[in-house]
Each structure stands twice: as C-alpha cells, then as structure tokens.
Amino acid sequence: MKKSGNTIILTGGGSGIGREMARQWHDWGNTVIIAGRTMESLRETAEGRENIHCLELDVGDPASIAQFVKAVMADFPAANVLVNNAGIMIYEDVTGARDLTDAENTVTINLLGPIRVIDALVDHLAAQKDAAIVNVTSGLAFVPMPKAATYCATKAALHSYTLSLRARLEGKIEVIEVAPPGVQTELTPGQSEREEYMPLDAFITETMAQFEAAETPEEVLTQQVRFLRDAEAEGRFDEAFAMLKSR
Template identity: 60%
Template sequence: MKTTGNTILLTGGGSGIGLALAQRWHDAGNHVIVTGRNPAKLKAAAAGRANLHAVPLDVADPDAIADFAKEVTDRFPAINVLVNNAGVMMYETIDARRELADAEATVITNLLGPIRLIDALIDHLVTAPDSAIVNITSGLAFVPLPKAPTYSATKAALHSYTQALRVQLEGKVEVIELAPPAVRTELTPGQSTRENYMPLGDFADEVMSLFALEPTPSEILVRNVLPLRNAEAEGAVAERLALLKAL
C-alpha cells in the first residue's frame, strides 16, 4: 500500500485508533475521509485539516451504507483505500440466559458492517489504482477476552474473512489486516488510563512505520500484539487465555 497520495476512507474516525491513524495518514500527504455516528467528533477530527473530510455514517444501518457508498464515491472519486475500523466492545456475562441486544449489535457493527461496506465499494475499488482494503481486527481474534466473548468472536471472524478476501482479490485490491493489542482508548470505560495498555500515540507511530515497509506486510502487527498473534504457534493459548481471564 502506498504511504502517500491516497484517498483513504476510514470508518470510526472520530476518536481512538481511527482518529490517530486518520491524522497520521493525513499528515503523510493523503486525502482522508472519516466516518462515524457522532457528527461533533467528526467535525473536531477534521478541524484545521484541509484534506481531511468528515461524512457521517452508521455502519450498523445497511440502507445507510448503500446510500453512503454512492454519495462518497461521487464526491471523492479518487478513493482507493478503505479502512474498516468502526467497532464496539461490550462486556457480557453468558453463564445464564440473557437479553442478546448487545451481542447482536456487536455482530452487526463489527462484522456485518465491514462486509456490507466492502460489498458496497468493491466495484469502485477494483477499478481504482493502487487500491487497498485494511480491516482492523484485534489481538483478541487469536486469544479471546473471556468477558468480551462476542467482540472477540467478531474479530476472529473478520480475521478469517480478511484471509479469504485477500485470496479472491489477489491482483485486484491489496488486502491488509491490522490487529491492535490493548490500546489506551475509550473503547471500554476507563481503558484510556490503564497503565498496562499501549499508549495510543506509540501504537499509531509503530503502525505507520510498519505500513512504510516494502512490500507492505499482509498483517500489521505491533510488538505488543505478538504474544496473542503467536499464541497458537507457540502452544501458549491456554496460558495467555488465563492471563486475559484475570483482567
């Protein structure tokens, strides 16, 4: 993937990892379009940045995705990179029957959202020069966080989907997976101040350095995520699952 000269569409760009990456890609000389459900956060993300644009989108709404895809490609026909970052994470207790609204919302946002948006934009992307799709998964795709079972499952599913997508789009669209570790954001309450989580700025800087490698790795993995990514190969899934259980 080129590091500059792209027109990048990034979901969930109003805060956290999405905002940090959007601003760094913008600083590197890319046009960036950020989406999200909070217009105020999007406006703040784009403030003072001439080539960083905000377009609201709720990726949980399939009709909105279809309309958005037409609007955004009409307004920004040079779009050549899609970054699926929008996601939600909720803790769940699953040892008794419960209301499944949180689990269903997690699946719709984290898994169906990227699938639907890729589908809505694929005809455009396969004709765009230097095109790429970046799916942001998680270290929890490889070892689940027990108290966030549906979140972990959606990230595992998106990892699998990304692998299949890469094969089908070979020679047409570059497909990259970015799997973050635990990062200091507000994805869950209090997460931005947890000392054992990776500082957001450090994470974004390391991610940018990995995107600058030639060729671009098919998986963007900062050092902090390697214990989870490599757990199965190292025969350490049970050990690292026990560590996550204690969180």
C-alpha cells in the same frame, strides 16, 4: 499500500485509533474521508486538516451504508483505499439467559458492517490503481477474553474473512489486517487509563511505520500484540487464555 497520494475512506474516525490513523495519513499527503455516527467528533478529528472530510455513517444500518457510498462516489470518485476501523466492545455475562441486544449489535457493527461496506465498494476499488482494503481486527481475534465473548468472536471472524478476501482479491486489491493489542483508548470505559494497555501514541508510531515500508505487511502488528498473535504457534495458548480469563 502506497504512503501518499491515496484517497482513503476510514470508518470510525471520530476517536482513538481511527482518529490518529486518519491524521497521520492526511499528514503524509493523502485525502481522507472519515465516517462515523457523530459529526462533532469527526469534525474534531478533521480540525486544522483541510484534506480530512467528514461524512455521517452508521455501519450497523444498511440504508446508511448505501447513502454513504453514494455520497463518496459522487464527491470522491478517486477513492482507492477502504479502512474498516469502526467497532464496539461490550463486556457481557454469558453464564445465563440475557437480553441479546448488545451481542447482536456487536455482530452487526463489528462483522456485518465491514462485510457490507466492502461489498458496496469492492467493484469500485477493483477498478482503481493502488487499491487496498485495511481491516482492523484485534489481538483478541487469536486468544479471546471471555468477558467480551461476542467482541472476540467478531474479530476472529473478521480475521478469517480478511484471509479469504486476500486470497480472492489477489492481483486486484491489496488486503491488509491491523491487529492491535489493548490500546489506551475509550473503546471500553476507563481503558485509556489502564497502565497495562499500550499508549495510543506508541501504538500509532509503531503501526504507521509499517505503512511507510516499501511493502506493507499483510498483518500489521506491534511487538506487544505478538503475545496473543503468536500464542498458538508458540505453544502458549493456554497460558495466554488463562491470563485473559482472569481479567
């Protein structure tokens, strides 16, 4: 993925990782369209940056996706990069029968959302020069944390989907996966204060440096996430899973 001169669509741009990635890409000389459900948060991301543009989008709603894509095509026909970053993480008790609303919403937003947005844009992107799709998954795609069972399952599924996309879109659209470790954001309540999580600024620095390389890696990983990403290959899966079971 080239460093500058892109027109980037980024979902979940109102806070955390999405906010800081959007700002960095803007400052490198890209036009960035950030999307989310809360316009106030999006405007905070865009403040002082004239080439960050805000559009409302609920990735859990197919009608909202259709309306969003129509608006993007009308106002930003040069869009050549899609970053699927929007997601939710909810802790859940799977030990008994329960209301499955949270689980169903997690699947809809974290998995069906990116699939639907990609589907709506893939033909357009394939016709653009220097096209790319960036899917944000998680270290928990590789070793799950049981108290967030559905979240981890959706990220594992998105990792798998990304592999298939890369194979099928080879030569047409570059497909990149960003798999963060636990990062100090408000993805879950109090997460931004947890000392064992990676500071957001450190994550952004290490992650975005890889987008500056002559060739962006297929998997953009920090050193901190490799404990999970490489656990199975290095014979440490049981150790890593035991650690996450205790959280």
